[in-house]
Amino acid sequence: MIHLKNIEKVYRTDTVETLALHNISLDIAKGEFLSIMGPSGCGKSTLLNIMGLLDEPSAGVVNIENETITGFSDKKLSRFRNRKIGFIFQSYHLINDLPVLDNVELPLLYRDVSGAERRRLATEALEKVGLSNRMKHYPSQLSGGQKQRVAIARAIVGRPDLILADEPTGNLDSAMGNEIMEILEQLNRNDRTTIVMVTHDEGMARRTHRLVRLFDGSLVSSNSFYND
Amino acid sequence: MFKNYLKITLAVMRRRKFFTFISLFGISITLTILIVLTAFYEHMFAGKYPEVYRDRSLFSTMIEETDTSTGGMRRGPMSIYFIKKYISTLKTPEKVGFSSSPNTVNTYGNGKKLKLYYKYTDANFWEILSFEFLEGKPITQQHFDNNEAVAVINDETRDDYFGKGVSATGKTIEINGQNLRVIGVVRGSPITRMMVSADVYMPYHLQKVDPLTTSFNGAYQPIILAKNERDLPLVQAEFNEVVPRIPLQQDGDFKPHVLNAKLELYFESFMMSGPFGGSGNGEAQRRFYIFATLFALFFMSLPAINLVNINVSRILERSSEIGIRKAFGASSKTLVYQFVLENILLTLMGGALALIIAAVFLWWFNASHFIDYADLAINWTVVIVTIALSLVFGLMSGVFPAWRMSKLPIVEALRA
Ligand SMILES: Nc1ncnc2c1ncn2[C@@H]1O[C@H](COP(=O)(O)OP(=O)(O)OP(=O)(O)O)[C@@H](O)[C@H]1O
Ligand SMILES: [Mg+2]
Numbered sequence: 001m002i003h004l005k006n007i008e009k010v011y012r013t014d015t016v017e018t019l020a021l022h023n024i025s026l027d028i029a030k031g032e033f034l035s036i037m038g039p040s041g042c043g044k045s046t047l048l049n050i051m052g053l054l055d056e057p058s059a060g061v062v063n064i065e066n067e068t069i070t071g072f073s074d075k076k077l078s079r080f081r082n083r084k085i086g087f088i089f090q091s092y093h094l095i096n097d098l099p100v101l102d103n104v105e106l107p108l109l110y111r112d113v114s115g116a117e118r119r120r121l122a123t124e125a126l127e128k129v130g131l132s133n134r135m136k137h138y139p140s141q142l143s144g145g146q147k148q149r150v151a152i153a154r155a156i157v158g159r160p161d162l163i164l165a166d167e168p169t170g171n172l173d174s175a176m177g178n179e180i181m182e183i184l185e186q187l188n189r190n191d192r193t194t195i196v197m198v199t200h201d202e203g204m205a206r207r208t209h210r211l212v213r214l215f216d217g218s219l220v221s222s223n224s225f226y227n228d
Numbered sequence: 229m230f231k232n233y234l235k236i237t238l239a240v241m242r243r244r245k246f247f248t249f250i251s252l253f254g255i256s257i258t259l260t261i262l263i264v265l266t267a268f269y270e271h272m273f274a275g276k277y278p279e280v281y282r283d284r285s286l287f288s289t290m291i292e293e294t295d296t297s298t299g300g301m302r303r304g305p306m307s308i309y310f311i312k313k314y315i316s317t318l319k320t321p322e323k324v325g326f327s328s329s330p331n332t333v334n335t336y337g338n339g340k341k342l343k344l345y346y347k348y349t350d351a352n353f354w355e356i357l358s359f360e361f362l363e364g365k366p367i368t369q370q371h372f373d374n375n376e377a378v379a380v381i382n383d384e385t386r387d388d389y390f391g392k393g394v395s396a397t398g399k400t401i402e403i404n405g406q407n408l409r410v411i412g413v414v415r416g417s418p419i420t421r422m423m424v425s426a427d428v429y430m431p432y433h434l435q436k437v438d439p440l441t442t443s444f445n446g447a448y449q450p451i452i453l454a455k456n457e458r459d460l461p462l463v464q465a466e467f468n469e470v471v472p473r474i475p476l477q478q479d480g481d482f483k484p485h486v487l488n489a490k491l492e493l494y495f496e497s498f499m500m501s502g503p504f505g506g507s508g509n510g511e512a513q514r515r516f517y518i519f520a521t522l523f524a525l526f527f528m529s530l531p532a533i534n535l536v537n538i539n540v541s542r543i544l545e546r547s548s549e550i551g552i553r554k555a556f557g558a559s560s561k562t563l564v565y566q567f568v569l570e571n572i573l574l575t576l577m578g579g580a581l582a583l584i585i586a587a588v589f590l591w592w593f594n595a596s597h598f599i600d601y602a603d604l605a606i607n608w609t610v611v612i613v614t615i616a617l618s619l620v621f622g623l624m625s626g627v628f629p630a631w632r633m634s635k636l637p638i639v640e641a642l643r644a
Contacts, residue, residue, distance in 0.1 A: 054555055054638040075559045082557020093552050093642060097239035109232055110557035
């Protein structure tokens, strides 16, 4: 599904140069549920953003579904993101001016899908995360857990092959976090959606297939939990 | 897609009420003022009832005689004698008519005192103008031949003098101590059309002095109707050849050497002199149009700058939305399209608001009888041009920031 080869990421400001990622090579199989852990600032989000084509590496090769992503035009990149990838962000990133249903419809807006079909798919996705009774609410009227479930509905509404989740439970209490985790597990199990999740929670990480650890921009270890 | 954009536009407008108000207000007030000003301009200068042929008519409000030895000068409207002898005899016009400058008279009718504007006219006057007769007929040559004491009045005068809706034809109205038989009632026209508007019209032979004088000076204004607009310069040229050959009249110590008289388009005869008074060939009106256009552009530039400002800040503050949309598949082009559409919607709303305000204002003005028979109307060309211009401003102010924002790396847009 995803092949990363010798990925480097350098952030340059006027005075300093930060090496955010150093020589990362990683293969993620189709249908795999992978977790990434590491201390704050070690480059987890940076890595996830590169996988999701939100950011470009300074060097190295990104290959998703046998396509090497280099020199893609803006149009091609946006198509790719739209069809293949669903994001879940730590801070939800919902559009506050739009009600829940419209937020969930967003990925479909950039596809050739009729309004009625958009509505139907978005309603279905909201039912999956148990929020069908909040469709007309605005993000500001929701709790953190509800917002994150809206974000999940938005990520899955277009049935992407790959879901990238950056600390999806980071802002939630353990009960809520558990619920979110269950939704992700179901997606992975039932739809064979590939999931990459950044987490600070060892327990959550243990529920995935494999855990990789980052330290100071480098991959330091990789554990598989296929024994469960 | 469009519905979705409309929704977000309205949401953003609602959320940022103050800015929405400022930009809508800026657009609407400017457009309203432009629409109202052009309505007034057209009311004054366009060919409207009953002067529908104003565009192919020429006028002359003044003649000027100068005694170059003493520097003495005499200036004023012309006499019937002058018009008949030197203007009615021109070959190129289709028709020449004339009427006296409007005067007022007090009369008593229906138990109340009325102040009426009256005019003396010739018979051609009624053929050149497109008066709508509510009853009766216009003044004709026959009335002059038979020396009849007749009058044409407008509907308001009929209502005031004889009673509302009462037929007036055949009845008698008293003006300046003369009893006149009413032969017709016309729909009135606003007094701003000074060459033609009055409450009471009478054949000029009822006037005491002017018809007998052989002096050049009097109280009359000719209307010269050309066969078509292209003929206007021909008529002017013909008259310009006549003028130098007119023998000037000595009047006591005043011995004029130079006669200055010309036939002008309505606008120029109205302005007479000053920055927009002119040579009579349309130059002055062109100058006025250029000035008015520059003024309008300058006037519109203020809300345009305001609009640009608001657009830029409105788009910049939405970097997070832009990041989110891009993360889920919006291309830069789609985003630019979205923001431009938002601007167009905002501008169109401003334009629609302006139209409503202007329409209500003009309706109110027409109904207020501030000017009787006012017929101010919206000029759709001006509406379309101004809205198109606002759209151009809206586009210019929307495209650049939208394009810049759409190029922002997603990660940065999301962080903001
Ligand atoms: N735009 C940027 N400019 C400069 N440095 C950056 C930028 N973005 C990230 N960094 C640096 O890159 C490193 C990795 O950042 P990243 O956000 O990937 O960390 P993280 O592992 O996700 O941390 P956290 O767990 O706190 O979310 C950090 O040292 C950070 O300061
Ligand atoms: Mg992070």
